[in-house]
Amino acid sequence: MNIFTYTRADDVASAVREKAADPAAKFIAGGTNLIDLMKEDVERPSRLIDITHTALKGISTIEKGRLRLGALAKNTDVAYNREIEVRYPLLAKAILAGASPQLRNMATVGGNLMQRTRCCYFYDTATACNKREPETGCSAVAGFNRAHAILGTSGHCIATHPSDMCVALAALEAVVHVTGSGGERAIPFAEFHRLPGDAPHIDTNLRVDEIITAVDLPAKGFAEHYAYLKVRDRASYAFALVSVAAALEMDGEKITEARLSLGGVAHKPWRDHQAETLLLGKQATADNFQRVADALLHGAKGFGHNNFKIELAKRAVVRALSQAASGEGQS
Numbered sequence: 453m454n455i456f457t458y459t460r461a462d463d464v465a466s467a468v469r470e471k472a473a474d475p476a477a478k479f480i481a482g483g484t485n486l487i488d489l490m491k492e493d494v495e496r497p498s499r500l501i502d503i504t505h506t507a508l509k510g511i512s513t514i515e516k517g518r519l520r521l522g523a524l525a526k527n528t529d530v531a532y533n534r535e536i537e538v539r540y541p542l543l544a545k546a547i548l549a550g551a552s553p554q555l556r557n558m559a560t561v562g563g564n565l566m567q568r569t570r571c572c573y574f575y576d577t578a579t580a581c582n583k584r585e586p587e588t589g590c591s592a593v594a595g596f597n598r599a600h601a602i603l604g605t606s607g608h609c610i611a612t613h614p615s616d617m618c619v620a621l622a623a624l625e626a627v628v629h630v631t632g633s634g635g636e637r638a639i640p641f642a643e644f645h646r647l648p649g650d651a652p653h654i655d656t657n658l659r660v661d662e663i664i665t666a667v668d669l670p671a672k673g674f675a676e677h678y679a680y681l682k683v684r685d686r687a688s689y690a691f692a693l694v695s696v697a698a699a700l701e702m703d704g705e706k707i708t709e710a711r712l713s714l715g716g717v718a719h720k721p722w723r724d725h726q727a728e729t730l731l732l733g734k735q736a737t738a739d740n741f742q743r744v745a746d747a748l749l750h751g752a753k754g755f756g757h758n759n760f761k762i763e764l765a766k767r768a769v770v771r772a773l774s775q776a777a778s779g780e781g782q783s
Contacts, residue, residue, distance in 0.1 A: 454490065460502040464631055464665060470501045472633045472661035479503050479663060481524055482558035484551075485567040492575050494584055508562075508665055511536070517671035523562030523664040527617065528553070530561060540673040542699055545680040546620035552689050562664035565618060565628065565644065568655060569611035569719075570691055571600065582608045583652045590652075598757040599693065602765070603749070604718040609652030610755060613645060613720050614691050620680060622721035623697035623713035626669055632662035641667075645720035652719070674699035674711070679775035681768055682715075692716035694765045696772035700736075707731045707740075707777075712748060717765055724748050736777035738770060745769035 461467035471477055477499035480486055489495035508524040511533050519539065521530060530536055531547040551559065573579045573591040580589035592600050592610050600610045618641075626641045645656055658664070677700040684690040695715035701708045710731040714722040727747035734740045745766040752762045 454493065454496040456497050457499045458502065459499060460505060462505050464506055464508070464663060467501055467503050467506060467663055468632055468661055470499070471663065474499050475660045477501050481560045482526070482563050484555050484559045485563065489568065489575075493577050494575060503663070514668070519669040521561045521667045521669065523560060523666055525561045527551075527556040527559045527561070527564065531556065539675055540620075540624065540669055541675055542673070542678040542680055542697055543617070543620045543624065543669070545678075546616045546695075546697060549680060549682045549695070550616035561617075561667055564615055565621075565664060565667070566656070567614060570614045571611040572596070574611060583611055583648075586651070586653050593755055596757055597755045599691070599716075600755060600758050601718050602752040602754055602758060602761045603714070603722050604647040604720070605753065605755075606648045606650065606652070608650055609648035609719065611648070611652065611719060612716055613718065615721075616680075616682065616692065616695060616715060618645070619695050619713045619715035619721045620697045621667065621669075622723055623699050623711040624669055624673065625711070626667050628664060629666040629668065630658060630662045631665050632659050634659070636665075638668075641721075642723065648719045672701075674701065677702050677776045677779055679772045679780065681772040681775065683764060683768055694761060694768045696765075696768045697721075698769075698772040698776040700731075700773070700776045702736065702777065705735050707734055707736055710744075712744070712769065712773075714748065714765060714769070717752070717761060722748075731773075736773070738774065741770040741773040742766070744773070 478497040480500045481504050508522040510522045511525050512520050514520045527547050531544045537544050573581050574583050579591040582590050601612045621641050628639045628644045679698045682692045682695040684692055692715050697713040699711040710728045727744050730744045749766050
């Protein structure tokens, strides 16, 4: 049994002080991932710092037409916010494709960014896992790895990031705001999560005493030509085998801007800016979509059980781009 203490922070400054004083502490809000990990003895925090009483819940318009999501805004509130539905439907679709209504009612924006992999070996403390215990090995490489990564892997870890919301935020090029002992800073979404490398136990580039305070959405939301496609084993309450967030700007049939983010295939939402440029100035055709899909999956590597994901991801990219170009906006 893990013994821990509980404290409640009423503002961001006190939350940061508590965390700086005890690096083994964890912030808790909705608890939809952390509590599960504690039950499985994967996470063993010395202290839980309750941040639900801090003023981080709002959704508001800020300068230059951007929208700010408070770190404690609930996933449900974000997905059904009228401005999100109208200006950022890609984000709303992605959130509604994840988890269950009950979990979305508890889960928060900041918690979604911080959730950890659902790799079965990570959750099983009887197996070797570099993410759970560094330098112990990766059981998934030679084990049952059907759900595991095919891009950005290392010999130390082939786990995937589980979020749907984060795939959409990566495509939208959101910005994460954090506060710590050293002050405030803004982190471009592409730089927030890490690939495993030789330190897979470090999921993000947050410093030990920092807390997420908000996520900013840019003014451009790709509301006319977007799609969130999630391929999974069952129609609801399942993590993605492959997911695709596609966002296009179009001039007639010609593509003037393209964003593609993949989920279920890497340690973080996967983007390749060079592959995206292959669509610029091109017609919205299946052949052009196939070229970018091949480029996105260039270098993908399966580990046996998950070899099928490479072709599945290519087909999903083509389908999502076709839906986005046609304005279907299906999830």
